[in-house]
Amino acid sequence: MDGTLVQRPDRTAMLAALERLVLAESPSFDKARCDACADQVADLFRQRTGVSALRHRRHDRGDHLEIRIGDGAEPIVLLCHHDTVWPEGTLARLPFQVDGDRVRGPGSYDMKAGIVEAAFALEGSSPKRPVVVLSTSDEEIGSASSRALIEETARQAVAVLVLEPAASGGAIKTARKGIADFILEVEGRAAHAGVEPEKGISAIEELAQQVLALKALGDPAAGTTINVGVIDGGTRPNVVAAHARAEIDVRFTRASEAERVVGAINDLQPKLAGARLRVSGGVDRPPMERSAGTIRLAQLAQRLAGEVGFALTETSTGGGSDGNFTAAIGVATLDGLGPDGGGAHADSEHLLIASWLDRTELLRRLIEAL
Structure with missing residues (x-):
């Protein structure tokens, strides 16, 4: 003192x-x-x-x-x-x-x-x-x-x-x-899972692959983390899921990382033929x-x-x-x-x-x- x-x-x-x-x-x-x-x-x-x-x-x-x-x-x-x-x-x-x-x-x-x-x-x-x-x-x-x-x-x-x-x-x-929040919605095609599953496009399978792609965008050493915190989809176990949805939390220490990750999320492409993606959200706090x-x-x-x-x-x-x-x-x-x-x-x-x-x-x- x-x-x-x-x-x-x-x-x-x-x-x-x-x-x-x-x-x-x-x-x-x-x-x-x-x-x-x-x-x-x-x-x-x-x-x-x-x-x-x-x-x-x-x-x-x-x-x-x-x-x-x-x-x-x-x-x-x-x-x-x-x-x-x-x-x-x-x-x-x-x-x-x-x-x-x-x-x-x-x-x-x-x-x-x-x-x-x-x-x-x-x-x-x-x-x-x-x-x-x-x-x-x-x-x-x-x-x-x-x-x-x-x-x-x-x-x-x-x-x-x-x-x-x-x-x-x-x-x-x-x-x-900084914080960014996104919702990823997947549209597939419903089909009977036992009778003709080949006619379906599983939105859940598509979402599972997208979750792995999202996690790969993270860079913990640079302070960038991606958490898929909420998922839901499908209607019954014997129906190929036509819809699925994920809520995503992104954290980053630098504006340049925000630009990289936000751009990549907005540019996500389907993995399964016929599946469609819809991304909404963005940066909440820089x-x-x-x-x-x-x-x-x-x-x-x-x-x-x-x-x-x-x-x-x-x-x-x-x-x-x-x-x-x-x-x-x-x-x-x-x-x-x-x-x-x-x-x-x-x-x-x-x-x-x-x-x-x-x-x-x-x-x-x-x-x-x-």
Whole structure:
């Protein structure tokens, strides 16, 4: 530590704020509940910063919030989302709980604690430039309705700080894989499997060969993986299958790999004479590559964490976030600034309070340093 006075966030107030957000269950596809949670987020920032949120209203998804603090060019953008993967009623089974240094509850770690962290860090900060907070309602389902807002806001920014939770162990995230999703549909020809199978074209046999071709496109050493996660097809065991279908997940670390694999999938050709293929889908999130700007942000965060009194490491991850979008348009982006913990999207979801408080102070200093 360098002797700089370390401010300690108000643990009790932060826990109370987090409890209010967790109790406002907000499954991504439930607009009414996402909007009710957005109300709580807006109240939190109004109480802590004195600024009222601008509401970007949507008819198809929950509304998105923009909190703009200060005027001027080249703001710092803080990215958050208030939707969760958890269905309404999960609290009855997994209630909000504080147990020593651990907080449990659906959406607590991913990522309502990050929203609270942002509000409390801003309350105690004196930034040299404007700050824009975005809290969106559809991150867990691909950000289709918020992507344009995120990219438009980020293009004006000097840096984007993503309040997604830290990797388990506390590392910040300086790279994320991109994601593409595809559906491969196969049309064959039905026939009686016992009487005249030769008149059929098995869509399942065609799909089996395509699965092997898809797996061959992967390059794990380059960070490119292809997973055929769902398949279905056929009607009865004594009928040559006329239809089959596969859902495909593709992950990649570089845009060049995305271009290669996406092109190859769109160019798939049938293996069996008479079979037909239909491919739909594409890239959902570009990769967040470890750019020079991201490295500079990470180094700054590591120095400031040392001043607060803890070591900060960095890592990459196969999961995506809205930081993928901002990094892909060339804006310096640092992810995983939320608290340490674990169990995202699982019953074991939890965050560590000591880490959360330390990272709130880190975020305050990072905002002031940029």
